[in-house]
Amino acid sequence: MLRFSGMSRLYITTTIPYVNGDPHIGHALEFVQADVLARYHRALGTETYFLTGTDDNAMKNAQAAEKEGLDVREFVDRNSEKFRKLGDVLHISFDQFIRTSEDRHREGVGAFWQAVEKNGDIYKKKYRGLYCGGCELFYSPEELNEKGECAEHPGRALEEVEEENYFFRLSKYQSWLEKLVESGQLALTPKVRRNEVLAFIKRELKDFSISRSARRTKGWGIPVPNDPSQTIYVWFDALINYITALGYPDQKSPLYQTFWEGKSPKLHVLGKGVSRFHAVYWPAMLQSAGLPLPSEEFIHGYLTVEGEKISKTAGNVVDPAAIAREYGPEPLRYYLLAKFSPFEDGDFSELRLKETYNADLANGLGNLVSRIAKLAEGEEVKNQGGSLNQENFKAYHRALKDFRFEEALRFIWVRLSKLDKYIDTQKPWKKSGKFLGKDLRHLVSEIRILADLLEPFLPKTAEKIKRQFRGKITPAPPLFPRLRF
RNA sequence: AGCGGGCUGGUGGAACGGUUACCACGCGUGGCUCAUAACCACGAGAACCUGGUUCAACUCCAGGGCCCGCAACCA
Numbered sequence A: 001m002l003r004f005s006g007m008s009r010l011y012i013t014t015t016i017p018y019v020n021g022d023p024h025i026g027h028a029l030e031f032v033q034a035d036v037l038a039r040y041h042r043a044l045g046t047e048t049y050f051l052t053g054t055d056d057n058a059m060k061n062a063q064a065a066e067k068e069g070l071d072v073r074e075f076v077d078r079n080s081e082k083f084r085k086l087g088d089v090l091h092i093s094f095d096q097f098i099r100t101s102e103d104r105h106r107e108g109v110g111a112f113w114q115a116v117e118k119n120g121d122i123y124k125k126k127y128r129g130l131y132c133g134g135c136e137l138f139y140s141p142e143e144l145n146e147k148g149e150c151a152e153h154p155g156r157a158l159e160e161v162e163e164e165n166y167f168f169r170l171s172k173y174q175s176w177l178e179k180l181v182e183s184g185q186l187a188l189t190p191k192v193r194r195n196e197v198l199a200f201i202k203r204e205l206k207d208f209s210i211s212r213s214a215r216r217t218k219g220w221g222i223p224v225p226n227d228p229s230q231t232i233y234v235w236f237d238a239l240i241n242y243i244t245a246l247g248y249p250d251q252k253s254p255l256y257q258t259f260w261e262g263k264s265p266k267l268h269v270l271g272k273g274v275s276r277f278h279a280v281y282w283p284a285m286l287q288s289a290g291l292p293l294p295s296e297e298f299i300h301g302y303l304t305v306e307g308e309k310i311s312k313t314a315g316n317v318v319d320p321a322a323i324a325r326e327y328g329p330e331p332l333r334y335y336l337l338a339k340f341s342p343f344e345d346g347d348f349s350e351l352r353l354k355e356t357y358n359a360d361l362a363n364g365l366g367n368l369v370s371r372i373a374k375l376a377e378g379e380e381v382k383n384q385g386g387s388l389n390q391e392n393f394k395a396y397h398r399a400l401k402d403f404r405f406e407e408a409l410r411f412i413w414v415r416l417s418k419l420d421k422y423i424d425t426q427k428p429w430k431k432s433g434k435f436l437g438k439d440l441r442h443l444v445s446e447i448r449i450l451a452d453l454l455e456p457f458l459p460k461t462a463e464k465i466k467r468q469f470r471g472k473i474t475p476a477p478p479l480f481p482r483l484r485f
Numbered sequence B: 001a002g003c004g005g006g007c008u009g010g011u012g013g014a015a016c017g018g019u020u021a022c023c024a025c026g027c028g029u030g031g032c033u034c035a036u037a038a039c040c041a042c043g044a045g046a047a048c049c050u051g052g053u054u055c056a057a058c059u060c061c062a063g064g065g066c067c068c069g070c071a072a073c074c075a
Helices: A025-043 A058-067 A073-089 A103-118 A171-184 A193-201 A236-237 A254-261 A270-291 A320-327 A327-338 A350-375 A394-401 A405-426 A435-454 A459-468
Strands: A009-013 A046-055 A096-099 A123-131 A137-139 A159-168 A187-189 A211-213 A227-231 A266-271 A298-301 A303-305 A344-348
Touching: A009 A025, A009 A254, A025 A046, A025 A266, A025 A298, A025 A320, A025 A327, A025 A394, A046 A073, A046 A254, A058 A073, A058 A171, A073 A096, A073 A320, A103 A123, A103 A236, A159 A211, A159 A227, A159 A270, A171 A193, A171 A227, A171 A270, A187 A193, A193 A270, A227 A236, A236 A270, A254 A350, A266 A270, A270 A298, A320 A327, A320 A350, A327 A350, A327 A405, A327 A459, A344 A350, A350 A405, A350 A435, A350 A459, A394 A405, A405 A435, A435 A459
Parallel strands: A009 A046, A009 A266, A046 A096, A187 A298, A266 A298, A303 A344
Antiparallel strands: A123 A137, A123 A159, A211 A227
């Protein structure tokens, strides 16, 4: 639940995916959810800054590039661009798209490292593990098959490798973190995730390794300050994007001052798989560096596709851009927002997308708009005052403050349905004169209000509706032509 | 092994210690003709198993079954 209602500023971020492959439908979900929040708060008059971007420095990116025989730089440029494009395709209203390979970020990470180091929270320690020369990765014993080999390279023995890495003194922040989460000073939504995080913290936090040997990373990533033989661990690096995007290490930069330094809410939107990094590592890192903390984290569930786990390496990746091309970006947005729990896992199915499209968008919203437009053809209906104010639509606002996108949409659809009933009982097509006029005023002003409420979810559709009902009302082609299948 | 989540009509979801168990899709019957074979009304159809707590359990507890996720780079 977003606190500080009536707030004047909001910083909102998505996580930055690593770009070893194409964007999938799960990325689209997070984009869309964060976008609704950003658009909603902007509409309320909140000064909102919305950040997204990509993690270019992951070792997996370098590995994937190598597999394709591409230069790593070229490879991440190409793939990062796909994520940025997906944002455009889905009408994601981000204010900035950051890439962790940018110099300003690298510089910020270096400064951050040094701040943490200065605070005495970085030390060197030997790390020993099982290393597969084929994958060039460390594995834990549980990940190996009965013969003690990794799945990719059966028959190849793993070597026990010891290397010296830098570690972050996370253990020092144990009780501080516990209090941070328990008190709600860092608000984690939903509760299940909060409890999970809390349980993880209480189990005893171990210091974690924040560097890899440059030999293993092949120099891809950000070098440890004053020790080029080590590359900064990708999570330590990636999380810092949330502030380098605002200008850090320049703490005087206007963006940083406005959106990070002050008391205004800072909201991270993320998936359940990375909650540990965001709710444990990140606050501790910031505290160590002496910087302000995020105030809220909204943690969404994961999507399966037709019942299967999304796997970047397996073949079941649904390309959200292709779906958007086929059905339109707004139907995809609607489906993701209306038919999934914001907090739990859900299953993406193209069949259900189509059913939803016909039932809710074609038969519901689209048909209703056509009905009203035809009934009111040639008329002009004077506007009836502002609509989005918080007094009027309490359930809608409450839903959005609680990240309940489906609920907010249900609120709108209930009202749409009431208009259909109204038309049926009033039979305006049989009326004329002032009796007709009264019906039309009601229908048109209500549809305008609903367009406003719809704007964060379906911005282009809302705009079309508003345009159609501005001035002399004219019929228009169907907003969502019915699908046959 | 460990940690976590789940099991509600055909499908996808919701709520709750006491409701005729809610919503949407789909399905059936009737109505309407402004509308995108759309819309409206009515209807049929459900709690994984076993035990316990309780005046009362879908809801709480215990055991079992099945499914799913995590485990040093997954949104």
